[in-house]
Amino acid sequence: MEQQKLPNATMIIVLSIFGYLCCCFAGLGIIPSGIAFFMATKAEKLNNENPEIYDNYSTIKTGKIVAMIAVILNILMVIRYIYLFATGGFSEMQVQWDEMMRQIEEAQ
Numbered sequence: 001m002e003q004q005k006l007p008n009a010t011m012i013i014v015l016s017i018f019g020y021l022c023c024c025f026a027g028l029g030i031i032p033s034g035i036a037f038f039m040a041t042k043a044e045k046l047n048n049e050n051p052e053i054y055d056n057y058s059t060i061k062t063g064k065i066v067a068m069i070a071v072i073l074n075i076l077m078v079i080r081y082i083y084l085f086a087t088g089g090f091s092e093m094q095v096q097w098d099e100m101m102r103q104i105e106e107a108q
Contacts, residue, residue: 003055006043012036012063019070027078033070040064 019033043060051057084090 004053005056006047006054006060008039008043009056009059009063012040012043012060012067015039016063016066016070019074020066023070023073023077026081027074029070030074030078033067033074036063036067037071040067 013036015032015036019029019031019036022029022032040060040063044057044064047054047057047060084093
């Protein structure tokens with residue numbers, strides 16, 4: 001019998017990487033990486049029912065690991081932004097940003 005491919009393997013990888021790349025944007029990457037993790041878990045359950053008929057399980061496993069790392073990084077970024085907001089760190093960041101921009105303008 002010919003082996004089949006698990007569904008959404010490429011989409012899982014793409015969403016995982018996209019979620020990883022978006023972790024710096026206030027933790028917004030948690031959305032695509034969470035979706036990728038859910039899809040990978042679903043594909044993993046499908047593979048566990050009939051492991052002999054699917055041949056791309058390693059791709060699903062890789063996507064799930066990248067999605068898990070992306071979810072953790074995004075959660076840490078959300079915690080960081082909550083902490084900055086709660087302690088007033090945003091105003092300090094704004095002052096530093098203004099200072100850097102002024103130095104750049106003076107250098108030109």
